[in-house]
Amino acid sequence: xxxxxxxxxxxxxxxxxxxxxxxxxxxxxxxxxxxxxxxxxxxxxxxxxxxxxxxxxxxxxxxxxxxxxxxxxxxxxxxxxxxxxxxxxxxxxxxxxxxxxxxxxxxxxxxxxxxxxxxxxxxxxxxxxxxxxxxxxxxxxxxxxxxxxxxxxxxxxxxxxxxxxxxxxxxxxxxxxxxxxxxxxxxxxxxxxxxxxxxxxxxxxxxxxxxxxxxxxxxxxxxxxxxxxxxxxxxxxxxxxxxxxxxxxxxxxxxxxxxxxxxxxxxxxxxxxxxxxxxxxxxxxxxxxxxxxxxxxxxxxxxxxxxxxxxxxxxxxxxxxxxxxxxxxxxxxxxxxxxxxxxxxxxxxxxxxxxxxxxxxxxxxxxxxxxxxxxxxxxxxxxxxxxxxxxxxxxxxxxxxxxxxxxxxxxxxxxxxxxxxxxxxxxxxxxxxxxxxxxxxxxxxxxxxxxxxxxxxxxxxxxxxxxxxxxxxxxxxxxxxxxxxxxxxxxxxxxxxxxxxxxxxxxxxxxxxxxxxxxxxxxxxxxxxxxxxxxxxxxxxxxxxxxxxxxxxxxxxxxxxxxxxxxxxxxxxxxxxxxxxxxxxxxxxxxxxxxxxxxxxxxxxxxxxxxxxxxxxxxxxxxxxxxxxxxxxxxxx
Amino acid sequence: xxxxxxxxxxxxxxxxxxxxxxxxxxxxxxxxxxxxxxxxxxxxxxxxxxxxxxxxxxxxxxxxxxxxxxxxxxxxxxxxxxxxxxxxxxxxxxxxxxxxxxxxxxxxxxxxxxxxxxxxxxxxxxxxxxxxxxxxxxxxxxxxxxxxxxxxxxxxxxxxxxxxxxxxxxxxxxxxxxxxxxxxxxxxxxxxxxxxxxxxxxxxxxxxxxxxxxxxxxxxxxxxxxxxxxxxxxxxxxxxxxxxxxxxxxxxxxxxxxxxxxxxxxxxxxxxxxxxxxxxxxxxxxxxxxxxxxxxx
Numbered sequence: 001x002x003x004x005x006x007x008x009x010x011x012x013x014x015x016x017x018x019x020x021x022x023x024x025x026x027x028x029x030x031x032x033x034x035x036x037x038x039x040x041x042x043x044x045x046x047x048x049x050x051x052x053x054x055x056x057x058x059x060x061x062x063x064x065x066x067x068x069x070x071x072x073x074x075x076x077x078x079x080x081x082x083x084x085x086x087x088x089x090x091x092x093x094x095x096x097x098x099x100x101x102x103x104x105x106x107x108x109x110x111x112x113x114x115x116x117x118x119x120x121x122x123x124x125x126x127x128x129x130x131x132x133x134x135x136x137x138x139x140x141x142x143x144x145x146x147x148x149x150x151x152x153x154x155x156x157x158x159x160x161x162x163x164x165x166x167x168x169x170x171x172x173x174x175x176x177x178x179x180x181x182x183x184x185x186x187x188x189x190x191x192x193x194x195x196x197x198x199x200x201x202x203x204x205x206x207x208x209x210x211x212x213x214x215x216x217x218x219x220x221x222x223x224x225x226x227x228x229x230x231x232x233x234x235x236x237x238x239x240x241x242x243x244x245x246x247x248x249x250x251x252x253x254x255x256x257x258x259x260x261x262x263x264x265x266x267x268x269x270x271x272x273x274x275x276x277x278x279x280x281x282x283x284x285x286x287x288x289x290x291x292x293x294x295x296x297x298x299x300x301x302x303x304x305x306x307x308x309x310x311x312x313x314x315x316x317x318x319x320x321x322x323x324x325x326x327x328x329x330x331x332x333x334x335x336x337x338x339x340x341x342x343x344x345x346x347x348x349x350x351x352x353x354x355x356x357x358x359x360x361x362x363x364x365x366x367x368x369x370x371x372x373x374x375x376x377x378x379x380x381x382x383x384x385x386x387x388x389x390x391x392x393x394x395x396x397x398x399x400x401x402x403x404x405x406x407x408x409x410x411x412x413x414x415x416x417x418x419x420x421x422x423x424x425x426x427x428x429x430x431x432x433x434x435x436x437x438x439x440x441x442x443x444x445x446x447x448x449x450x451x452x453x454x455x456x457x458x459x460x461x462x463x464x465x466x467x468x469x470x471x472x473x474x475x476x477x478x479x480x481x482x483x484x485x486x487x488x489x490x491x492x493x494x495x496x497x498x499x500x501x502x503x504x505x506x507x508x509x510x511x512x513x514x515x516x517x518x519x520x521x522x523x524x525x526x527x528x529x530x531x532x533x534x535x536x537x538x539x540x541x542x543x544x545x546x547x548x549x550x551x552x553x554x555x556x557x558x559x560x561x562x563x564x565x566x567x568x569x570x571x572x573x574x575x576x577x578x579x580x581x582x583x584x585x586x587x588x589x590x591x592x593x594x595x596x597x598x599x600x601x602x603x604x605x606x607x608x609x610x611x612x613x614x615x616x617x618x619x620x621x622x623x624x625x626x627x628x629x630x631x632x633x634x635x636x637x
Numbered sequence: 638x639x640x641x642x643x644x645x646x647x648x649x650x651x652x653x654x655x656x657x658x659x660x661x662x663x664x665x666x667x668x669x670x671x672x673x674x675x676x677x678x679x680x681x682x683x684x685x686x687x688x689x690x691x692x693x694x695x696x697x698x699x700x701x702x703x704x705x706x707x708x709x710x711x712x713x714x715x716x717x718x719x720x721x722x723x724x725x726x727x728x729x730x731x732x733x734x735x736x737x738x739x740x741x742x743x744x745x746x747x748x749x750x751x752x753x754x755x756x757x758x759x760x761x762x763x764x765x766x767x768x769x770x771x772x773x774x775x776x777x778x779x780x781x782x783x784x785x786x787x788x789x790x791x792x793x794x795x796x797x798x799x800x801x802x803x804x805x806x807x808x809x810x811x812x813x814x815x816x817x818x819x820x821x822x823x824x825x826x827x828x829x830x831x832x833x834x835x836x837x838x839x840x841x842x843x844x845x846x847x848x849x850x851x852x853x854x855x856x857x858x859x860x861x862x863x864x865x866x867x868x869x870x871x872x873x874x875x876x877x878x879x880x881x882x883x884x885x886x887x888x889x890x891x892x893x894x895x896x897x898x899x900x901x902x903x904x905x906x907x908x909x910x911x912x913x914x915x916x917x918x919x920x921x922x923x924x925x926x927x928x929x930x931x932x933x934x
Binding site: 041042043044045046047048049050051052053054055057 | 732733734735736737741825827828829853856861863864865866867868869870871872874875876878884887888890891892895
């Protein structure tokens with residue numbers, strides 16, 4: 001860092017608007033004005049002889065006289081310095097109260113429910129906030145924002161301190177994630193740099209009371225206000241379930257596979273029991289061991305009991321209880337609808353049909369090239385075109401072209417390749433994961449020319465053998481050869497590829513409902529139903545008016561657990577779990593990054609920046625007055 | 638004549654009072670007649686002055702025979718010469734004299750007129766000389782009240798202007814007139830050297846010299862304020878001052894030193910020094926200060 005930059009850095013620590021120090025450049029102007037100003041009135045007198053002698057006398061003590069001569073100039077420069085300093089808004093830190101305009105941001109995310117020595121973190125945060133309010137002096141205005149995954153304003157900017165205290169007391173804990181973006185937007189809407197609103201609050205100080213672990217803490221960088229971060233909490237001793245999903249494995253009928261990820265934030269190895277429940281019935285209990293600071297995945301095979309909700313529970317007593325259990329719902333209707341369109345002479349269709357039917361989820365439909373036009377492509381998650389391609393592609397969905405060129409932009413055929421040796425496959429792509437193309441023999445293949453942006457999944461020297469040519473919502477895969485002209489269907493990599501394809505082709509929509517995170521809205525929709533009653537995990541019920549044409553979202557999901565929507569007969573369960581490593585990792589952050597740099601946690605003792613520009617301005621005014629008096633009295637030369 | 642002199646220089650009543658005065662000449666007369674050199678104008682006086690021993694060649698007609706009869710030795714009876722006195726009026730008319738209200742020059746004119754009238758009325762020869770750098774004016778000697786108008790006209794014709802030249806003026810005056818008699822120099826002496834050379838030229842053993850040092854009230858107590866650029870009217874030199882109490886105090890001290898210095902030079906040469914302000918009245922000055930100091934009796 002250059003000396004200038006470091007000097008500026010130093011200055012920015014003492015001034016709120018160091019940019020105004022640029023006005024120091026006005027000093028030469030004052031000197032110039034001073035030189036110009038002394039255009040003396042010319043007076044003709046009889047003789048200057050005596051005056052010259054007098055001046056000689058006066059300048060006998062010259063250094064002091066020179067100083068006096070420039071006294072006015074010095075005073076002017078002093079006044080200017082003071083004025084510039086005042087403009088730059090210097091401040092002194094003094095312990096005690098918040099700034100005269102402050103916004104208190106209280107984190108009420110799941111991690112704030114962690115138990116500390118003196119109650120939960122949220123209680124500590126509320127006590128700190130109350131302390132801030134108690135230290136406010138008359139005329140100070142404060143506002144309160146509580147935030148978890150969403151933000152609320154329990155109390156807008158007010159000088160009514162008792163209302164503030166009540167608002168602080170009313171903040172309730174949530175099991176939600178920590179997102180500060182909304183809070184930042186609220187604060188920014190108050191800031192004077194908001195072009196939409198006339199300057200509401202200038203010089204707003206933001207006091208962030210949190211334990212860190214804010215997912216989107218970089219959005220704090222958008223704040224122009226001063227930010228003070230008060231750290232809450234000390235312990236990091238917590239174990240939690242950070243991922244929980246259950247799905248049907250492709251092979252094996254009537255089985256379910258559960259994946260549980262357990263995170264241990266404590267300093268010692270965690271040895272405890274992990275229980276899985278289906279509905280209220282205990283399915284399994286197993287001893288697990290997770291090293292300090294580590295995450296471990298545990299996979300269980302469970303019988304399919306046909307129940308909708310499952311629960312994983314850790315048998316631990318730690319700082320944060322809400323992450324010791326996680327819920328998930330199973331979707332029995334989880335089906336992958338596949339349409340196989342094969343030309344009549346295709347021999348490879350047999351292999352693909354065999355591979356597809358291995359997966360229990362697959363609902364396979366058939367069409368010939370001639371009756372394809374009567375089908376509804378939107379009904380299918382995946383359409384396999386074997387040796388034939390339609391004139392137009394479906395709008396969206398997965399498509400597999402075998403030995404056919406899709407009428408997609410940029411993919412064209414440029415001759416044939418004979419006996420191309422397959423080179424390596426892309427191991428990171430979801431389609432070719434665990435697919436080993438070595439020793440794959442292909443008699444002949446199309447030579448494909450692909451546009452930029454498509455991905456060669458299996459390549460040969462002369463062109464791709466397997467190509468991902470997806471565009472937009474169309475997920476297009478092209479196999480450049482007839483399956484019957486190769487030994488691929490006989491190899492292990494083929495069913496793996498088909499399985500990958502089945503998981504990949506429908507996109508992310510398949511998993512959407514299984515596990516919701518706390519704070520995520522629940523989509524409620526039932527054709528014909530006008531209202532639904534949602535029962536929350538704590539037993540509370542809420543009636544929701546539905547829209548018969550589109551889903552209505554239910555947002556009050558700050559609590560982890562199972563939410564049951566009763567559509568007047570049909571019940572739908574939603575599992576809402578914390579499942580957030582940010583929250584389970586309780587160790588409070590000592591600093592938060594605010595985009596432009598780190599902001600270290602301030603001690604619980606609040607300091608207040610007392611600006612003294614008024615005093616400076618007053619002194620500048622007094623200096624100016626003195627300057628004027630001296631000038632008026634002409635008491636010095 | 639009274640009506641003619643009434644034109645601003647002197648008022649008639651004052652003139653009437655002036656007629657009773659005469660110009661005092663101490664050195665001028667004593668020096669002349671006591672000397673052993675023959676005077677061109679002797680014997681006309683009947684006023685006894687002194688005795689001295691007879692020396693060979695002395696006019697026997699002047700031997701005091703009565704004294705010889707009593708004391709048996711020859712003594713010469715000396716009589717005062719009734720020589721007409723020459724009054725030189727030297728008026729500094731440099732540009733600096735044009736300052737003040739009334740101007741110092743105006744004041745000098747009237748003062749010169751008053752003194753000159755005293756001289757004319759006392760049947761002294763009166764000459765006037767305006768000193769101006771480069772172009773000095775000379776009024777040839779005049780005697781008798783009837784020449785008062787001529788004197789006044791000359792005085793009124795003097796215009797201020799030019800720079801300095803006080804020393805040169807005095808020297809040329811002495812060169813022209815010999816400088817004997819009574820010389821009255823009216824000047825502000827505002828130039829480097831403080832009139833030392835001028836006084837040196839004027840001061841002679843056989844001359845009564847008076848310097849009337851006239852300064853304007855503005856010069857004695859300047860009422861300046863603010864940041865000023867003072868420009869010397871004679872030299873054009875500019876001096877930047879910012880008026881202040883301290884400066885004015887210093888100025889007052891410097892002025893006093895200046896006056897003392899001029900006075901000291903005058904004393905050293907036996908020149909009468911009279912400091913006047915152009916704001917004073919000529920009448921009271923002539924009848925008061927000059928009379929008291931013995932310049933006029």
